Amino acid sequence: MGKFMITFMLVVLLIVFMKASESKPTLKQNILKSSKARGLALGIGNGNGICNDHDQCPDGYACLLAEGKTVKKCVQCNCSETSQCYLESETTFCNCSGTGFTGQYCETLLPPCPMGWYQNRNSCYIYDCTAYDWMAAVWHCQSLSPNEYPNSYLVEITDEEENQVAFAISGITGYSDAWIGLSDTESEGIFKWINSGNIVTYKPFDYIYDAYYPYIYPVEVMDCVHLHYDHWDAEICGKFKPVVCEMPALIQ
């Protein structure tokens, strides 16, 4: 009887031990799985969402460094694919700069030119009838383009078609009288474009009027070029005139 009881108890103990040793790895695996999944899914605020690059995060999540933090975490990001997701004060934002898109999630396609600008080929143009001296006109044009667009500049006219566009948009009030980005302030008689730094090649006439009418003012002070009726005229740079500005169009 005693032998039977001892054998029975040994069998029971063996079964219990086998069950216990069977369940241990399964439980451990489950904990690992669930903590990884939870960390990735919750992202920020959960220590387990730490990552090194986007591939370690689920779809729709980006691996980002928060302000003032040293480790990156998987953060849910609703930005469109072409834009950059960034993190500030525990909130995600979308950076559309240079993508050609706008909107909270960079989901809206931008037009090639901002509103109010006229497009011709790969450029956008705007005429501003406020009068500036030539240097202020340069700065004014540089300040005009909205953030999502390339930098604007005082117009650089490089062929006949562009010349016609500049005259057309500046001539809406009757005749053209507007600064363009050309001057010979650096070296007398050598006219250069302020944006590219290139020496002028295309000219609507063989001359710029500063050399043609030197008897009105000495050519030394007639350094900045403006559109005047149908020709280009060098003038005193300190005179106040409207401006024509240009920027590259966004080409998608």
Ligand SMILES: [Ca+2]
């Ligand atoms: Ca141009």
